[in-house]
Amino acid sequence: MSPVPASTAEAAVAPSLETFLRSRRSRTAIVLAGLTAVLIVVAVVGVGVGAHAVAPGRAVEVLLSALGGATEADRDRLIVVGVRLPRVLLAMLVGAVLAVAGAVMQGLFRNPLADPGLIGVSSGAALAAAVAIVVGDRIAAALGTTAPADLLPIAAFAGALLGMALLGAVGRRGGRTRIGAVLLAGLAFAALANAGIGLLVAMADDRQLRDLSFWSLGSFAGATWGRLGQAAPFLIVALVAVAPLGRALDALAIGEAEAFHLGIAVERVKRIAFVAVALGVGAAVAAVGVVGFVGMVVPHVVRLAIGPAHRPLLVGSALAGAVLVVGADLAARTVVAPAELPIGILTALIGAPVFLHLVLRAREGL
Amino acid sequence: MATATHASRPLMCLDRVGRRIGGRDILSEVSLDLVPGRLTVVVGPNGAGKTTLLRIASGEIAPDRGTVSWEGEPIAGRPAWWLAMRRAVMSQSSEIGFAFAVADLVGLGFDAVGRRRRPEARRAAIGAALDAADIGPLAARDVRTLSGGERQRAHFARALAQLAAGAGDGARRALFLDEPVASLDLAHQIGLMEAARRVADEGVAVLAVLHDLNLAASFADEVIALHEGRLAARGEPAAVITEALVERVFAVTARGPGRARAPTVPVIAPQFFSARDAVAPAI
DSSP states (O other), X not given: OOOOOHHHHHHHHHHHHHHHHHHHHHXXXXXXXXXXXXXXXXXXXXXHOXXXXXXXXXXXXXXXXXXXXXXXXXXXXXXXXXXXXXXXXXXXXXXXXXXXXXXXXXXXXTOTTOOGGGGTHHHHHHHHHHHIIIIIHHHHHHTTSOOOTTHHHHHHHHHHHHHHXXXXXXXXXXXXEXXXXXXXXXHHHHHHHHHHHHHHHHHOOHHHHHHHHHHHHOXXXXXOHHHHHHHHHHHHHHHHHHGGGHHXXXXXXXXXXXXXXXXXXXXXXXXXXXXXXXXXXXXXXXXXXXXXXXXXXXXXXXXHHHOSOHHHHHHHHHHHHHHHHHHHHHHHHHTTTTSOOOHHHHHXXXXXXXXXXXXXHTGGGO | OOOHHHHHSOSEEEEEEEEEETTEEEEEEEEEEEOTTOEEEEEXXXXXXXXXXXXXXXXXXXXXXXXXXXXXXXXXXXXXXXXXXXXXXXXXXXXXXXXXXXXXXXXXXXXXXXXXXXXXXXXXXXXXXHXXXXXXXXXXXXXXXXXHHHHHHHHHHHHHHHHHXXXXXXXXXXXXXXXXXXXXXXXXXXXXXXXXXXHHHTTOEEEXXXXXXXXXXXXXXXXXXXXXXEEEEEESXXXXXXXXXXXXXHOXXXXXXXXXXXXXXXXXXXXXXXGGGSOOOOO
């Protein structure tokens, strides 16, 4: 680049910086507003569609009257508020948490391919769930009872936290969390967990196999107000905990030492992020099983739309993740109605091609 | 701004700091004062401990021995934000994870300590930093698509923006530059050093690690030569950068212009060189 006289440089700079900042801002506002609108539409359709169809206008009416405290027990109300609303709300929260967890992990690892699975959460949860399904059943049978319904989610949640704690211990040395070590240990841990699951699959009977495969692909079929009540506190805490990390994640994008120079308490940020992601993803996996691809793809798509700054990215990822999972669940229960598809099939079916398209289109941008 | 009283009192003191890694002394017994308004340059061969010294001074790593103090108070145990309010650092290599634009990167510097400032102040500071680093026309470019030198100037602008945001604290600030001109062309090397000089003239204590003895001689108020982790010489450039020191520390036989004889490497001694002679980018 050749030296430029001061006056020309100023004339060229001022408008280009201004225009850039302004267009980035308005683009972000439009995308976030658009996502919010789409989420509302998908949610209203979500509570309306099913064996007993409720028109969107009627669905809104029922929801508003329920908000207003009306209690008359008509059929629309029972189905919309009693059955479908908890399912849609759980899908929203799970989608938001998975996508935000993905955005946080990608920011922390400075790698757009990172996802929550990398810190042992998913592996731990999956292994514990498999143990609960296969071994828990046998123990219950030996005791002459059936396994309690809550065994699976509790085991999965405990497994998620245990997996994260294990990796955290491996990755820490001298009071510092070494991101690279966590990444490699996560891969090893995932391989071990897979081996364990494989072993359990070999031991499982037909019904257990079916449970295992359904759970490993995720499903909202079991969503009730009770299940929502168990998972929601953890999901919401996870979202609230990572919400203030946007600026720190931006700083971490240029390296841990540089983030420290910029005044970020790097170790604290890493700890908060790991624990929040483990809580959120653990609770999500425990509630509905493994819903793949959301954590990896959603932050990517949002980043391409509004840029890499993490504060809008976290908000956008939460909205887009909610839209994707509510929409995928809607498809999961209508495509082969009255049967249901596991939702993981749909998120992969939607997510993988979108992802491929992005990779091909923006090859140098990754 | 620097006042007469400030100029004489050091802002930062490193007192006999040392650092040992793997049983080897990377740095030992190095003392150093950073004075407001003064540009101090650290020179020395690879592995002499220059970067370690800068990392200790910036608070990134703690010394094993010796103390680092800021206005008489030890900085050990100070939180990251406390340091960030007072000093900015441009490290040697910075990779960036995502498609941040140059303006975003520079904004990171400002936002580090200037979150409560008005948006107009933010825009003005970012604009000024971009101009000072001569990178303004690339404000909207993805940092990862820049050349090495352009990226270096973007990081320099980021450090300047952080200093500007911390300016509420008065002139008691420091700027640390680790090989800031390593990938720059000749004109931008001089341009960046002139910008650093101007920062110092505003009262900031500047510490820069440089490999180019000509630049060191041209811009430094004080030169510190490190050799095998120890202080080899310190003082005014003309007193430190001598043929004897270059021979001893760098193992290179140096000659001033006019006296250069093949096959020695010419080092232009300070008295023969002036930045004014070169075509510097107008910044």
